[in-house]
Amino acid sequence: MIRVMRNGKLGNGTQRHNAPITAKPRIVIPANGQENDGFVLRMSSAGPRRVPADLEGKKFFAEWGIEQFEAVQEFTPAAVFGASTEKGSAMLKALSLMQYAHGVFDSDAVAARKAISDAAELLIDDTELQGVFSTGSPREVANWFYPAFFTREIRGAQLVMWRTKQEQFLPAIYCPNIKTASFVAVAYRGLAACLNCYRVFSPGSISVDDSSSEKYCTVACGQRNRQKIYRLKVKQRSRSKKTARRKGKR
Numbered sequence: 086m087i088r089v090m091r092n093g094k095l096g097n098g099t100q101r102h103n104a105p106i107t108a109k110p111r112i113v114i115p116a117n118g119q120e121n122d123g124f125v126l127r128m129s130s131a132g133p134r135r136v137p138a139d140l141e142g143k144k145f146f147a148e149w150g151i152e153q154f155e156a157v158q159e160f161t162p163a164a165v166f167g168a169s170t171e172k173g174s175a176m177l178k179a180l181s182l183m184q185y186a187h188g189v190f191d192s193d194a195v196a197a198r199k200a201i202s203d204a205a206e207l208l209i210d211d212t213e214l215q216g217v218f219s220t221g222s223p224r225e226v227a228n229w230f231y232p233a234f235f236t237r238e239i240r241g242a243q244l245v246m247w248r249t250k251q252e253q254f255l256p257a258i259y260c261p262n263i264k265t266a267s268f269v270a271v272a273y274r275g276l277a278a279c280l281n282c283y284r285v286f287s288p289g290s291i292s293v294d295d296s297s298s299e300k301y302c303t304v305a306c307g308q309r310n311r312q313k314i315y316r317l318k319v320k321q322r323s324r325s326k327k328t329a330r331r332k333g334k335r
Contacts, residue, residue, distance in 0.1 A: 109273045111257040112160040113247055114266050121156035123249040125259055157247065157259065160266040162276055162287035177267055177285060179204040180235055181278035184271075185300070187227035195321065196314050197223035200280065207283070238268040274299075281306035281313075 113125065186200035202219035209215045218226065242265055247257040260266035267285075270276040277288050279302040286302040301307035 109275050110269075111247065111255055112260060112266050112269055112275075113157040113245070113257045114160045114260050114263060116156040116158040120158070121250070122158045123156075123247055123251075125153075125155050125157050125245050125247055125257075127153040127155075127245070159257075160260065160263070160270065162270065162290065174285065175207040176234065176238060177271060177276070178278035178283045179207040180231060180238075180268070181271055181276075181285075182207075182280065182283075183227045183231045185280060186223040187231065190222075190224045193314070194223070195318050199314060199317060201226050203280075203283070235268065235272065239265060239272065241265045242269050279303075279306050281310035 113122070116122070182200040182204040186197040186204070189200075190197040198219070201221075201223045202215075205215040205218040209218060239260075241261045243259045245257055245259040247255050247259075249255060258269055260269055267276060274288060276285055277299065278285055280300050282302065284302045284306075288299040298304075298307060301310065
């Protein structure tokens with residue numbers, strides 16, 4: 086069993102949600118048109134192969150091992166805004182909400198359940214299935230569905246060596262399209278979904294209202310979401326009191 090230090094003592098580590106991410110990888114996507122930030126070259130998995138060649142009318146075979154030569158551009162959070170399909174954007178937002186729910190379950194169960202419920206509405210059309218999804222334990226739902234959905238969405242990503250225009254060699258994650266790159270960015274916390282309006286934003290960037298947050302795209306969204314959570318807690322306390330009174334009358 087994994088154990089961590091808590092308040093100077095060893096305890097079980099089940100409440101941890103993710104190890105701290107200290108560095109974000111560079112992400113590259115196919116370049117559009119003539120503009121690019123360098124190239125990705127891939128060797129054939131089978132090794133060098135013989136290809137027909139012609140030099141000054143003399144035909145022969147040359148050894149050629151480069152399977153693909155592709156111009157790429159670096160992916161930035163700004164590239165995702167407005168570029169994702171509606172379905173892909175909904176999936177991205179839902180996964181970001183599940184990640185949040187898993188992390189705050191111990192400290193704020195009401196907020197965690199709201200996040201899971203919101204994720205269910207984004208992922209599932211059937212209202213009955215939404216109820217089954219959102220009434221389960223937020224941690225257990227996230228434990229099963231978050232890694233499964235996420236792995237499926239980033240399966241097209243590949244670790245490559247990127248040759249930049251400055252003739253540098255840098256490891257990067259190559260993604261075949263903006264959608265895949267967006268999920269990789271969320272995995273490394275370069276993008277997130279606002280817990281109030283679900284807008285996808287960059288936690289590391291300053292918002293239009295000069296604020297910065299890992300949970301909300303603006304200060305106003307943070308205030309609105311906290312009010313929603315407060316009202317949910319008030320309703321929950323009211324229901325608990327009514328239930329207690331009914332039991333007392335029996």
